[in-house]
Amino acid sequence: MASITSKGPAPPEPGAAKEGPMALLNRFFASRWAVIVTGAVTGTLAALLVHAGNPGNMGFCTACFLRDIAGAVGLHRAAVVQYIRPEIIGVVLGAAFAAILFGEFKPRNGSAPVVRFVLGMLGMIGALVFLGCTWRVYLRLGGGDWNAIPGILGLIVGVFVGVQFFKLGYDPGRSRPARAGVGWVMPVLMLAALALLIFEPKLGRNAGGEPAGPIFSSENGPGSQHAAVALALGVGLVIGFLAQRSRFCTIAGVRDFILMRDTHFTVGIVALVLGALVTNLALGQFKPGFTGQPVAHTDTLWNFAGMVLVGLAFTLAGGCPGRQLILAGEGDGDAAVMVLGMLVGAAFAHNFSLASSPAGPGAFGPAAIIVGLVVISLIGLGLRERVA
Amino acid sequence: MADTDPIIVDVRGLSCPQPVIATHQALGARPGGHVQVLVDTGAQRDNVSRLARREGWAVAVEPADDGFRVLLSK
Numbered sequence: 001m002a003s004i005t006s007k008g009p010a011p012p013e014p015g016a017a018k019e020g021p022m023a024l025l026n027r028f029f030a031s032r033w034a035v036i037v038t039g040a041v042t043g044t045l046a047a048l049l050v051h052a053g054n055p056g057n058m059g060f061c062t063a064c065f066l067r068d069i070a071g072a073v074g075l076h077r078a079a080v081v082q083y084i085r086p087e088i089i090g091v092v093l094g095a096a097f098a099a100i101l102f103g104e105f106k107p108r109n110g111s112a113p114v115v116r117f118v119l120g121m122l123g124m125i126g127a128l129v130f131l132g133c134t135w136r137v138y139l140r141l142g143g144g145d146w147n148a149i150p151g152i153l154g155l156i157v158g159v160f161v162g163v164q165f166f167k168l169g170y171d172p173g174r175s176r177p178a179r180a181g182v183g184w185v186m187p188v189l190m191l192a193a194l195a196l197l198i199f200e201p202k203l204g205r206n207a208g209g210e211p212a213g214p215i216f217s218s219e220n221g222p223g224s225q226h227a228a229v230a231l232a233l234g235v236g237l238v239i240g241f242l243a244q245r246s247r248f249c250t251i252a253g254v255r256d257f258i259l260m261r262d263t264h265f266t267v268g269i270v271a272l273v274l275g276a277l278v279t280n281l282a283l284g285q286f287k288p289g290f291t292g293q294p295v296a297h298t299d300t301l302w303n304f305a306g307m308v309l310v311g312l313a314f315t316l317a318g319g320c321p322g323r324q325l326i327l328a329g330e331g332d333g334d335a336a337v338m339v340l341g342m343l344v345g346a347a348f349a350h351n352f353s354l355a356s357s358p359a360g361p362g363a364f365g366p367a368a369i370i371v372g373l374v375v376i377s378l379i380g381l382g383l384r385e386r387v388a
Numbered sequence: 389m390a391d392t393d394p395i396i397v398d399v400r401g402l403s404c405p406q407p408v409i410a411t412h413q414a415l416g417a418r419p420g421g422h423v424q425v426l427v428d429t430g431a432q433r434d435n436v437s438r439l440a441r442r443e444g445w446a447v448a449v450e451p452a453d454d455g456f457r458v459l460l461s462k
Contacts, residue, residue, distance in 0.1 A: 004410050005397050030434045104430050111403060166409060174401030177428075177454055247431045252404065259405060260412070264438060318403030334403075 026102075032264050034246035039268035041242060043275025045235045046139050049087070051283045052227035056294020057143035059276075060087055060239070061136035062321035063127035064295070066339070067346035067355075068223050069193065074204065074214035075347035078355075080221025084197035086229050088325065089190045090236015095244035095329030096187045097237070102245070107183025109333030112172040115379060116334050119313045120341025121348065122372040123321065126309030128346065128355040129365045130154070131296055134250040134310060134320040138269055140296065142276030144288035147296050147303050154304035158311020159254040165316060165380035172316070172383050175334055183331025186339065197229065222295055244326050251320040254311070295358065302361045302369070309372045316380060394422035399432060400455055407432045408439050415443055420462040428455035 028034055046059025058064055064081075071082030099105040127133045130151050132140055137155060140148035202211035218224040226232065242248065250272075252265035280286040290298050297303070314320050317338055319327060324342075327335035349355040353363040397414045399407035411425050423445070427433045433456040437447045445460040 004399060005395050005414050030437075102430075106429065108401070108428070111401065163405075166405060171406065172403065175403070176401055247434065249404075255405060256408075259409070260439070260442075262439075262442070318405075 029245040032267055034242070035248055035265055035268040036271045038239070038242040038246040038248040039271030040275040042135070042239050042248075043139065043142060043272040043277075044279045045239065046135075047142070047276045047279035047283065047285060049227045049232060049235055050143075050280075050285060052231055053225055054227050054232075055222040055225040056285075057140045057145055058132075058136060058222070058295055059139060060235075060322075061133050061139070062088070062325060063124055063133035063342070063346070064131070064136065064222070066124065066321075066342045067128060067349070070343050070346040071218075071223065071350070072214065072216050073196070074216060075343065076350035078350040079216070079223075080218050081223045081350070082216035082218045083223040083226055084193050084215070084217075085226070086194070086197060086233035087236040087239075089194050089197075090233045090238075091240035091243070091322065091325045092186060092190045092236075092329040094237035094240020095326040096240075096331075098241040098244040099330040104244070105183060105331045107178045107180050107331040107333065108175045109178045109182050109337075110173070111175040111334045112383060113334050113337040115172060115383065116317055116338040117341035117344075119317045119376070119379065120324075120338040121345030122376055123310050123313030123317070124342040124345030125349050125354050125365075125368050125372055126306045126313060127321070128349040129306030129361055129369055130303050130310065131306075131356050133322070134314065135272070135322050137307065138250070138273045139276050140293070142273045142286075143280050143293075144286045145293040145296050146288065146290050147293060147298055147300070150300045150304040151307040154307030155311040156254055156258075157304075158308040158313075159251060159315045160258055160311075161308075162312045162315025162380070163255060163258050168381070169384040170316065170380050171385040175332070178333055182333040185333070186328040186336040194233075240326065240329060243322060244330065247323075248326075249319045249323040251311070251314045251323065255315055297356050297358050297360045299356075299360045302356070302366055305366070305369045306356075309369050309376070312373070312376050312380075316376065394424055397423060397425045399436070400426050400428040402432075404432075404435070408435050411436050411439055412443075415440065415445065415460070423460040425458040425460065426452065426455065427458060430456075433458055 049059035065085035065088045068083045072084045137151045200215045204212040206212040253269040256262040324335045324338050354365045354368040425436045436458050440460045445462045448459040450457040
């Protein structure tokens, strides 16, 4: 990479490292043990959230929950999936807290943000065809939902193809340090979402001029199934903190193994599945099978294809949906734009009948996957390093 | 001469997995010597350090104005 490497003066001898308690803590967070702990805690707490009222096998799902938030504010009107999920708010704020505490809150942006917005839309559409993100796919596995298996295979294929685009020179460009406000928008938006959740103001007006939604909150369906706000928020904060420190990422767990046989993040995925599995078994929530699984469908082809699109989109974006939330919490404005793209993608998915239901793919879901794969391939081949 | 001049690999602002790919290519191009990798976040500092150690390089890290300098030597 001619633009990245250059010759320079000889480096000074590095000084002896001082191992105080802070240094030891940082060494833990940089180790694979921190990734394992993050995965295990996430899987366990997610299963506990299901026990406390969340939809089946959906203790945490970045895609589903951003879709629910999109519904709550009226971006779509699918009445069964409208609720401001505190888990999302908690993860972003927990990550922001961890980043600030450890001096890693760095406002930055500039790496093809509008392209990342589109990647977010397409990745979300893929996730809503499968009915889960790259965390929920593993939670579904840990709940005995074997439809997750074609999903995981699709994810691996999508990540593999994404890696090939990088090898062909895909380069969205550098992000650069930015003004503080760039980093604060997403954490502040999350605080605003928390206020909307707690006060649930009716900001719409019906034909008679009386207050009406939004803010919507489902009375039936998955949007009506939620743990208590304080619990969901607290779980999000814990997961956000741990995931920021350990850099937990379920795309990296697949990608780095494909690239370099590196399992540093793969062990986190295993720990997430095991944490969910053990907790589900203990709570009587493990229901193995293909049919009748909660918020899931049995269309193997589109479970597979939906997750191919997810794997591809989030590999090109540099991290899984959960990781995008974490990065946004750290002040990364490009990740924040991707999260907003996911929100808008969820709205389109429900407005244009792209999203699946337990009955199977939506009317135009399969077509959207095909279009999405073509568009992402154009992005992957189009955003390539120019040889200067 | 050319073998002892350190290579500087500037991966600041690049998103995963570009920093690690670039570092891997730079390390693979030479059997030993000094390589400096410029990163802007703790995550990339950790990713690059981990990769370098796996490939048998000694790693030291210095703070820099906008991130870190990861100093690799073999």
